[in-house]
Amino acid sequence: MNAEMHRVFAIAWKDVTAERRSKANFNAVAFFAGLMLIMFGMAIGPDNAALASVSAGVLWLAILLSGVLSFNRSYEREIEAGALDALLLYPGDRRSIFIGKFLANLLFVVLVEVIIVPMAAILFKMSIAPIFLPLAGILFLGTVGFVALGTFYAAMSSRLRAREVLLPLLLFPMLIPLLLASVRATAALLDPSLAGEAAEWAKILVIFDVIFLAATFVAFEHVIEG
Amino acid sequence: MKHQAAGTAAAGTPAIEVEGVTRRFGSRWVLRGVDLRVDQGGVLALTGRNGSGKTTLLRILATLLQPSRGTVRIFGEDALTHPDAVRERLGFLAHNPGIYDDLNADENLAFAQRMSRQSADPARRAEVLARVGLVDAGRERVRGFSTGMRRRLALGRILLRPPTLLLLDEPYASFDADGIALVNEVARSVADAGGAVVIATHDLDRAAGIMDTRAEIDDGVLVAVPITARADAHRTVLLAGSGGV
Numbered sequence: 119m120n121a122e123m124h125r126v127f128a129i130a131w132k133d134v135t136a137e138r139r140s141k142a143n144f145n146a147v148a149f150f151a152g153l154m155l156i157m158f159g160m161a162i163g164p165d166n167a168a169l170a171s172v173s174a175g176v177l178w179l180a181i182l183l184s185g186v187l188s189f190n191r192s193y194e195r196e197i198e199a200g201a202l203d204a205l206l207l208y209p210g211d212r213r214s215i216f217i218g219k220f221l222a223n224l225l226f227v228v229l230v231e232v233i234i235v236p237m238a239a240i241l242f243k244m245s246i247a248p249i250f251l252p253l254a255g256i257l258f259l260g261t262v263g264f265v266a267l268g269t270f271y272a273a274m275s276s277r278l279r280a281r282e283v284l285l286p287l288l289l290f291p292m293l294i295p296l297l298l299a300s301v302r303a304t305a306a307l308l309d310p311s312l313a314g315e316a317a318e319w320a321k322i323l324v325i326f327d328v329i330f331l332a333a334t335f336v337a338f339e340h341v342i343e344g
Numbered sequence: 345m346k347h348q349a350a351g352t353a354a355a356g357t358p359a360i361e362v363e364g365v366t367r368r369f370g371s372r373w374v375l376r377g378v379d380l381r382v383d384q385g386g387v388l389a390l391t392g393r394n395g396s397g398k399t400t401l402l403r404i405l406a407t408l409l410q411p412s413r414g415t416v417r418i419f420g421e422d423a424l425t426h427p428d429a430v431r432e433r434l435g436f437l438a439h440n441p442g443i444y445d446d447l448n449a450d451e452n453l454a455f456a457q458r459m460s461r462q463s464a465d466p467a468r469r470a471e472v473l474a475r476v477g478l479v480d481a482g483r484e485r486v487r488g489f490s491t492g493m494r495r496r497l498a499l500g501r502i503l504l505r506p507p508t509l510l511l512l513d514e515p516y517a518s519f520d521a522d523g524i525a526l527v528n529e530v531a532r533s534v535a536d537a538g539g540a541v542v543i544a545t546h547d548l549d550r551a552a553g554i555m556d557t558r559a560e561i562d563d564g565v566l567v568a569v570p571i572t573a574r575a576d577a578h579r580t581v582l583l584a585g586s587g588g589v
Contacts, residue, residue, distance in 0.1 A: 121461040124458050124461070125458060125459055125461070127458075128455055128458035128459055129459075131455075132444065132447065132455050135446065135447060135451070136444060136445075136446035136447065137446075139446040139485075140446050195444070199440075199441075199442055199443060199444055199445060200438060200439075200440025200441060200442040201442040201443070201444060202442075203408055203436075203438060203440075203442060204436075204438070204442030204501075205442075205459070206408060207406060207407070207408070207431055207434060207436055208431065208456075208459040208460050209428040209431035209432045209460065209461070210428070210459070210460075210461060
């Protein structure tokens, strides 16, 4: 393994270890996402058809909104400790920092999904057992693009005073195409009459992921230097 | 602990050469045409009122900030175009130590080893923890550390890979007498190994024993101040402190 890969895994290990020990962020984010699902479910009411029609959108909104909280926290830890400067003083490729934080954030959001997807299945009466693998694939594809953009924009807003507000303002407009593709792909999986569309939306998600990963990877060095 | 310089430069090449450096934040000029030279083996104490620009100058030398104008060369390397060459040589003790609360002391050092592309050598970490007086706290989470212990650990992180350029921002704050002696010992060892040290401080008494030269920043302008301690060494030369932008 070359030195840059060691740096990538050092960053990811550090973020995951710090989160595993403090647990404050994960617990709060998972609780927030669960609460969102419950509130949406209560607002829509007991109409099964209505619940089914919004389930994919609500699930992805819960993932997106809870993910934003975790991206902010990922850089807050560096800012609070005064560690971002220390991180930037290590010689080496800045993109290692991005990939390390991307991997840690990806793990975090996937773990939140592990909790909220079954919860959404129960609340919105989604039958996910027969589509478990394709659904997991769509969730992963959507999450990769989302986490790439989130990690990038969180770095961009990390030195700003109003970063908690600015991050969603910067991130959400960029996420609209990804959100659309993710919701459509998930809805297609859940509705047997649209089954053929899921693969097409999955291809679009792959294209978004490639574009977002490449663009954020290349541009990260410029935003993190401040 | 044997101290070895992290890099080499031709003898006679100044460790730090700063020419015409200005820096402004918004409409406020913090540095106004700073010229500075510190030779290899030099220890410069940088003084000045709060907000005079000491930390800004240190951050420019550390490649954390770009000057608005001017040039910075570290051991002959242009710091603006080759920042990694500077970072390879650099040890920076900032006011905020940049230590992770949820990791223990040893894990913080292991992380630093990985990030600076060193092998994760536990023996080296143990040696460093012993030197900074944290050998008994190595497995304790930093969250429970005092400010002084955090700064000791930050100093230990620097010692993992001994620098040839050591920048210390208010290094005596929060340290007990042993800690202050340790800071001066580390600074002296860097200078004696042919490196250079810049200490931004309000506490000249503590730096008096090791500094060669003192410079004061006043309203963004650097002026040399004669000192008596180690004045015979003359290893550090201030070129000028020209005002105006």
